[in-house]
Amino acid sequence: MTETGVAGAAPVLEARGIVKIFGQHRALDGVDFAAHGGEVHALLGENGAGKSTLIKILTGAYQPDGGELLLEGAPIHLRDPLQGQGFGIGTVYQEVNLLPNRSVAENLFLGRQPTRFGLIDRRSSEAQAAGLLARYGLEIDVRAELSEYSVAVQQIVAIARAVELSGKVLVLDEPTASLDRNEVLRLFEVVRGLKARGLAIIFITHFLDQVFDLADRVTILRNGRKVATQPLAALNATDVVRMMLGKDVAFDHQGSALAGAAKGAVRVEFRGMGRKGMAPFDLAVHEGEVVRVAGLLGSGRTEVARLMFGVDAAEGGEVLVDGRPVAIRNPAEAVAAGFGFCPEDRKIDGIFGDLSVRENIIIALQAKLGWFKALNRDDQVELAGRYAEALDIRAADHDMPVKLLSGGNQQKVILARWLAIDPTFLILDEPTRGIDVGAHAEIVRTINRLREEGLALFVISSELDEVVAYSNRIVVMRDREMVAELDGQDIAPDAIVQAIAGTQGTRP
Amino acid sequence: MNRSLRPLLATTLIFLLAYLLAVTQQPAMLSTRVLGNFLTDNAFLGIAAVGMTFVILSGGIDLSVGAVIGFTTVLIAVLIMWLDLHPLLAFAIALGVATGFGAVMGAAIHYLRVPSFIVTLAGMFLARGGASVLSPDSIGIDHAFYKVIQKSYVLLPGGGRLTVVGMIMLAVFAVAILLAHRTRFGSNVYALGGSETSAALMGVPVARTTIGIYALSGFLAGLSGVVFSLYTSAGYSLNALGVELDAIAAVVIGGTLLTGGYGFVAGTFIGVMLQGLVQTYIVFDGTLSSWWTKIVVGALLFMFILLQRLVFRAGPRRT
Incomplete structure (x- = not known):
């Protein structure tokens, strides 16, 4: 130094x-x-x-x-x-x-x-x-x-x-x-x-x-x-x-564990999606595939997720689910299309802190069903119990306010919420941020399992080694634009770093 | 042109047009006699509205004003009639109490971080209740000093009379205009209304300014009570019911943004005069219910809030 x-x-x-x-x-x-x-x-x-x-x-x-x-x-x-x-x-x-x-x-x-x-x-x-x-x-x-x-x-x-x-x-x-x-x-x-x-x-x-x-x-x-x-x-x-x-260890790791893993048909396809201040992008996500986004803070990662879920309305472009065009102009339409979104700041945008674990889990399903088809209490308890067990949510009971849970368990509650609607496509924005090391590994394992079960996932993460190790495909973002896509054997930390840094010709 | 001048100009224009319209129908309204009565009849409202202007400019609200006026009239009556104090001494005591009351509310707003709406609502109940405890009945004031003051006036050309209370109001407006626009205290009031976070970061003494604002509003409510007492020669706990709302209306019609930061003390003067004009017109007309005042004021208020929305939405930008 x-x-x-x-x-x-x-x-x-x-x-x-x-x-x-x-x-x-x-x-x-x-x-x-x-x-x-x-x-x-x-x-x-x-x-x-x-x-x-x-x-x-x-x-x-x-x-x-x-x-x-x-x-x-x-x-x-x-x-x-x-x-x-x-x-x-x-x-x-x-x-x-x-x-x-x-x-x-x-x-x-x-x-x-x-x-x-x-x-x-x-x-x-x-x-x-x-x-x-x-x-x-x-x-x-x-x-x-x-x-x-x-x-x-x-x-x-x-x-x-x-x-x-x-x-x-x-x-x-x-x-x-x-x-x-x-x-x-x-x-x-x-x-x-x-x-x-x-x-x-x-x-x-x-x-x-x-x-x-x-x-x-x-x-x-x-x-x-x-x-x-x-x-x-x-x-x-x-x-x-x-x-x-860089975590220094990750850099000799060559390629992704999932490189070349089998994947299914195209589940969700975005064509020419964009809005002011965000270059249009094309992206297809297959069944059983995890697409990860790499890029620095401010490169437009979260904006892409918000666009996909209809939080920000797209200006132009179309979305196809299983080959059929669907309109996604707001989150309600995204949920209707079977999308789920775990936002970056779960305390502000994700959980309903004062509601119980059970209520937090059933809320998306209830919203999708509409308020006139209320889930009865037995169904709610059964649903909450099933997903709590599947995701290993550790809460003393499912009627306690979700804000009393640890960060990792809160994250799993939000995951459970979306799994309950039997989603076609899950968007996870920094799912492992701010949770402790043990829970971190569990979330990563859960994502992996969901992928194996055939879900299409779009994951944003700042952890480069995590990105490399658990992705089928990586898109790199810079200056609010998707600048590179790395697939299979191309997935390597050095390639990602190069793509993120880009050329130095783009000075203001 | 400064954007915040636009509502003020609009108010002035509307006042002139309304006056013109009133005069074409009631030619007698065009006289210094009517003008003098305008000032006298609206003095207590004008003085209270000046305090309210500072409060609203800083982004707050003071609901206690009417109750403090009522309390002050009762306190003055008690001090003069029951304790035999000289009116001037009674005024000084009453002003001290009202100022202290405002300062305490300001301190509560700042240090306890309670919205001004809540604190001054509590203040309103306290002052109104306190007045009733002092005396539930109206107390008439019979004192030589009052008679002297009530008979003193400056004769205006045309036969109008500028009374002492009218002069007090004009003086209050003159001092307040300097205070708002030409002193650091005034700048700090606007700064708080613009952004309290920024103001604090820029070194505005937020605590001192907040307490000062509500103390000022308390003082002026007290002074308004003194004027009300001189005007009616009585103290009554239910005096000036709802005057805080008339004051708020005058401030907003005068072009001050209800959310704070923009406005002029002079605008409040026109706001008060506009309300007075409507009232006088209704008296002259004789066939209209006095409630029409409220309806016209309500319509004006609504119009001005819309106007401000338009002016302050997306202002033109220079580069």
């Missing part, structure tokens, strides 16, 4: 051995991080890697359970982001945290408006605001409401405010997520200007090409630990993706 700063000086902001624990979970486990003046330092990691937790500690939103923060060599303790601002650490978030209803000038000077005879001197405030923004290349009417401007302009105003107030460290948390190409370029221009002024800039994004475009150095987190801190000049995209995803 090389730690020679571009400026060669001591870091402006340094985190040493940061530990953060949520309940039983170590979100950060001894992470070191250093931001140097005159340098853009990118922070990368998949969902759950600890990226946002680290940022919240650096800005004062969270307090670490271990380790220390040093600002220009001196230890600091931050109570809240406001105090962080006072110390010189400014943050700009993805969703602009300014006031949409106030003028640009007011947003820049709120809390320190110039006053005259005790009243706010609006003219002076507006003149100062215009002068300030001119240095960022913005010539706009500072008297207009902030919400009248594009997100890019709002971001630059947010940056100007953060730099004026703080001026040592600038944290950019996914600032480009909702910007178009030209806006990104404009933002980068501003950031380069600030870098030249000697600010230490921490840049969080999930766009790899932007990291290579803007950053001098990258720190990669994985599962709450630091994988590496390296100058970007010495890296290529493949290296970075490998570090973000």
Whole structure:
């Protein structure tokens, strides 16, 4: 690990051995991080890697359970982001945290408006605001409401405010997520200007090409630990993706265990499915086949699943089930077609926490039957019992609220819910996230068994070795587009990493 | 043009048109005499509506206003008639109590994280109940000071009278306009209404501002009670029933967004005057039931909420 700063000086902001624990979970486990003046330092990691937790500690939103923060060599303790601002650490978030209803000038000077005879001197405030923004290349009417401007302009105003107030460290948390190409370029221009002024800039994004475009150095987190801190000049995209995803052991694993496994007829076929911000895709899933999706956070994995299940309406394209076209405009139609969907965030989108295990299991079947054909209680108990046994759901009794179950068991309850409708096609978005190791293996085994029983499955997963080991076929997504399909013997970690990283020609 | 100016302009335009229409049918309404009565008759509502404007701008609501006015009139009557205090001292005490009451509600809203609707609903019952406990019956106030105040006025050209209570209301509006638009407190109120999360991250003292807003609303409700007391020479626990709703209506008709963040104190003035205009017209007409005031106010309210939807839906964007 090389730690020679571009400026060669001591870091402006340094985190040493940061530990953060949520309940039983170590979100950060001894992470070191250093931001140097005159340098853009990118922070990368998949969902759950600890990226946002680290940022919240650096800005004062969270307090670490271990380790220390040093600002220009001196230890600091931050109570809240406001105090962080006072110390010189400014943050700009993805969703602009300014006031949409106030003028640009007011947003820049709120809390320190110039006053005259005790009243706010609006003219002076507006003149100062215009002068300030001119240095960022913005010539706009500072008297207009902030919400009248594009997100890019709002971001630059947010940056100007953060730099004026703080001026040592600038944290950019996914600032480009909702910007178009030209806006990104404009933002980068501003950031380069600030870098030249000697600010230490921490840049969080999930766009790899932007990291290579803007950053001098990258720190990669994985599962709450630091994988590496390296100058970007010495890296290529493949290296970075490998570090973000790679469990080191998986990379000598050649091919999938399921490569060449027999599969049945085409069960579900999607043709030209797409919508705004999502390139159209074609995909056929066979009986007894698991198609997995690989790709980085933000590559459009979840969006594909939502499109398939009708959560987001497709703009064009068609769906065929067993060769017959079906209309899927909303989840109810998807359920009617025999689709099931276990969403990524099961606590929010999946379980009904206060309802019982039994009620959670029968709810999709009941919805499919319609409310006039109520399942009687005996049938409900029988159904719940059958699936609880089949999936080994461990609950003291089936009338307890499902929120009291462990994550793994909750996931199985959602699986049971869909199995109860005798599905043709199951969509699982990150089915193994946030559940412990034992349950993890069980879920993987369950998926495998469902496949053997002839179900067509579409599974999203960030775990690369899991993707490789248990798939018939893999589709790779990048920038909201299906960019590659790997089948049979082609399924290999290196091939996936290459496909995810893509070429480096796609800069903004 | 600033988007939030549009509802204000619409209100002003509607007021002028309505006045014109009223004058064509009742020419007598075009006189400073009517104008002076406008100000006097609506003074208590206007003052309370100013407090409500700040509350609504910050994204809250204050349902206790009418009850606090009622309570204040009873308290003042008790202090003057039963305890023989000078009215000015009674006013000071009543204003202190009302301000403190508002501040406590503000603190409850902020620290206990209870919606303002709930807290001020509780405040409404407390104040109304408290007033009845002080005295269930109306107490008439007979004091020389009251007579002096009631007889004092500035003669307007054309024979109209600008009374003391009318002047108090105008002064309150003038100060409130400066407070809302030219002080940091005012900026912080708008900031809270825009986004409390952002405001906190930008360093707005959320606790101090929230408490200040409800204390201000309490103070103005108290002042409104003082004016009501001067206006009617009595204290009664059922005074000003439902005035909080008239105040909310005036604020919204005046162009302030009910969800907070956008609006002007001056708009509230026009909102109050518009309600007054409808009332005066009905009195002049003589054949209409006074309930028509409510119907017209209801229709105006509905229209303005629709108008705001249109204006604030997807505003034009500059790049």
